[in-house]
Amino acid sequence: MSDEDIEQLRSRFAREAMALMERTGEEVSRTRLAAELKIARARLDAVFPEEGDMLEAITAEWFAPKIAVMDKVMASGLPPRRKLYEFIARRYVLLRQNFADDPIAFRLYVEMGERYFEYAQSYIDLGDHYLCEIIAEAQAEGHLEGMDVDFARSVINQMVAPYLMPYYIAMLGDRLSEDKLAHIVDAIFDGLVAKDGGARGTSKLNAA
Amino acid sequence: MSDEDIEQLRSRFAREAMALMERTGEEVSRTRLAAELKIARARLDAVFPEEGDMLEAITAEWFAPKIAVMDKVMASGLPPRRKLYEFIARRYVLLRQNFADDPIAFRLYVEMGERYFEYAQSYIDLGDHYLCEIIAEAQAEGHLEGMDVDFARSVINQMVAPYLMPYYIAMLGDRLSEDKLAHIVDAIFDGLVAKDGGARGTSKLNAA
Numbered sequence: 492m493s494d495e496d497i498e499q500l501r502s503r504f505a506r507e508a509m510a511l512m513e514r515t516g517e518e519v520s521r522t523r524l525a526a527e528l529k530i531a532r533a534r535l536d537a538v539f540p541e542e543g544d545m546l547e548a549i550t551a552e553w554f555a556p557k558i559a560v561m562d563k564v565m566a567s568g569l570p571p572r573r574k575l576y577e578f579i580a581r582r583y584v585l586l587r588q589n590f591a592d593d594p595i596a597f598r599l600y601v602e603m604g605e606r607y608f609e610y611a612q613s614y615i616d617l618g619d620h621y622l623c624e625i626i627a628e629a630q631a632e633g634h635l636e637g638m639d640v641d642f643a644r645s646v647i648n649q650m651v652a653p654y655l656m657p658y659y660i661a662m663l664g665d666r667l668s669e670d671k672l673a674h675i676v677d678a679i680f681d682g683l684v685a686k687d688g689g690a691r692g693t694s695k696l697n698a699a
Numbered sequence: 700m701s702d703e704d705i706e707q708l709r710s711r712f713a714r715e716a717m718a719l720m721e722r723t724g725e726e727v728s729r730t731r732l733a734a735e736l737k738i739a740r741a742r743l744d745a746v747f748p749e750e751g752d753m754l755e756a757i758t759a760e761w762f763a764p765k766i767a768v769m770d771k772v773m774a775s776g777l778p779p780r781r782k783l784y785e786f787i788a789r790r791y792v793l794l795r796q797n798f799a800d801d802p803i804a805f806r807l808y809v810e811m812g813e814r815y816f817e818y819a820q821s822y823i824d825l826g827d828h829y830l831c832e833i834i835a836e837a838q839a840e841g842h843l844e845g846m847d848v849d850f851a852r853s854v855i856n857q858m859v860a861p862y863l864m865p866y867y868i869a870m871l872g873d874r875l876s877e878d879k880l881a882h883i884v885d886a887i888f889d890g891l892v893a894k895d896g897g898a899r900g901t902s903k904l905n906a907a
Contacts, residue, residue: 569900576898646879649871650886653857658866663857669899671854674891676898678858682890683882690784690888691881692777 492537500538504528505548512549513596518603521545546603550610553600557582558614565621571628575647576676578625580669583654587667590660601657618655619644629680637685646683650675700745708746712736713756720757721804726811729753751818754811758818761808765790766822773829779836783855784884786833788877791862795875798868809865826863827852837888845893854891858883 492500508519511527521539525532539545560581564574590597604611626643629635635643653659654672700708716727719735729747733740747753768789772782798805812819834851837843843851861867862880890896 572896572898573900576900580899642879645874646882649861649875649879650858650883652867653860659860666853667857671850671857673895673899674854675858677892677896678886678890680890680898681892681896682886682888684885684889687881688780688885688889690780690884691788691877692781692784 497538501544501548502552504535504538505545505552508545508549509552512599513593516595516599518599519545543607546607547610549603550607550614554611554614557585558617560585561618561621565624571625571632571634572676572680574628575622575625575679576673578621579651579654579676580672583660583667583672584669586655586657586660590657594661597657597661601661604657619648622647634680635683635685638683639685643683647679650679705746709752709756710760712743712746713753713760716753716757717760720807721801724803724807726807727753751815754815755818757811758815758822762819762822765793766825768793769826769829773832779833779840779842780884780888782836783830783833783887784881786829787859787862787884788880791868791875791877791880794863794865794868798865802869805865805869809869812865827856830855842888843891843893846891847893851891855887858887 507528508524511519511524521535521542522532525535561578564577564581567574569577622644623640626635626640653663653667660667715736716732719727719732729743729750730740733743747756769786772785772789775782777785830852831848834843834848861871861875868875
């Protein structure tokens, strides 16, 4: 088989595995998938030599639409404030839809994401890379004044975490909204700077 | 037994149950606790008529130090910006210490908190009540301009969620810090307002 054939089969078998997971509500093994598809185990092994190769392909399928959204927003030419909002909001809407479509499968993907974190890492790294670009654009317009880019990235990720972490989306449901997220993004652009604004202070209670 | 005697026994048995959970890494039943303490099951039943009564007492013990911290901060007379920071930071430091002391027991309490959410509700309600007080004080000083108090409470809870949600504290570890939290609280005071700052926009990408 050519590399392209293998790539197509990986994607196809991964989607079959996901359909099976969604139907059964359980993680799937290559043995189970081969039985389900009524194909020889050797054929599956040619595409996924290790169990982990299948998990990696499933993760890639799960993240593909989220990566497409990030790419599209980054290419949008929007000003940085709008870009940051869309960068988060559009993934949030996707995740919320995933959850609404099938809460049990969603929780299964969340658990898998925690267990096979390594496969999710390249998605997270890409998101961080893009976020740093948006931060640089924001700083060029005078926002996030004086902040170290990596420190800003970490703080911003924390401030919007409930909109990007599947665990939270499952838990918070309707308490999350695009309107609230927009207020958070505006607070990032209008209130987040390197300078100490006095929250931490130096008073006695703090030292306790 | 007087009410006071029962209250003391509830607290003592709950602490014994917690010590047992921390030693075994497992949830504890009344049967198991009676065996462990070598006391008659009937004696335990007099204090905890239902299994849920023991869970409630364990939850109360777990939250007691966090409630003490909230009460102390609210009575501190600090200005609202400092008060909000301490209100979150001091509970974060407690939770971080709980996790560092015993990660396995910490995860067990998190799971119990999810399963027996009703027992945690009064703690969460108290936190929300206090947060609304701080918001009112902040607004009296001109911050959080024009915001509905309940909307502001929800947005602020989301912005600081990684510092108060045990799940996150276990997951994010060293990526959380008092310094980052202080920047988030300053952004709340300097950038969060009712007025639309433009993040959400009305452009085409948003409508897609």
